[in-house]
Amino acid sequence: MQLQSESNPALNTVTAYGHDYVEINEVSYTHPVYFAPEGEIHPWHVTTAADISAGSLREIAGLSNAKVDPMAFLDDAAVPQKPADAPEVVLIGTGLRQHLLPSHVTQALLSVGIGVEAMSTQAAARTYNILMSEGRRVVVALLPYEEAA
Structure with a gap:
């Protein structure tokens, strides 16, 4: 399904999706990806929704390298x-x-104030485009339909 006839080349925009692909800035991806409005489109090393872990969410939110204070429990x-x-x-x-x-x-993610919403890929693509166009700081991770079935 075509989402937008025009895209802003400065921002990553989901331009289409189908059963075995997601199109970002008119480039098709047949594997899981994650991205923000600006920057690279990253491959996501998750193949099904059941594979999603706390670590994979920390990775896409950019928290994987965050330093933890070992004395914070005090x-x-x-x-x-x-x-x-x-x-x-x-x-x-x-x-x-x-x-x-x-x-x-x-x-x-919730403990540091980052919201997490899981939905169908179709709904996530539309929601991402809306939030991104509003200038919100959003990251989206998308599983193509075949891989998540």
Whole structure:
């Protein structure tokens, strides 16, 4: 399905999708990908919604290299802080159907104030385009339909 007739070459925009591909800036991808409005389109090393882990969510949110204070447990009031460049929300396109993610998978992002929403790939692509066009800090990870079925 064609989403937009025009795309802003400065921003990553989902321009189409189908059962075995996602098109970003008029380039087709047949494997899972994740990306933000600016920057590279990254391959995502997840093949089904069941493969999504807390670590894979931290990776797409850019938190995989975040340093953890080993003494933070001593401060009862210590609340994890969201890095300044972190996304507001991470959208997960789980294929043809929505697959909700277990709380132990999303907790790492939610605890630092990053929203996580899982929905069908079709819905995630549309939602991403809307949030991106509003200037929101959003990251989307999309599983093509065949791989997520």
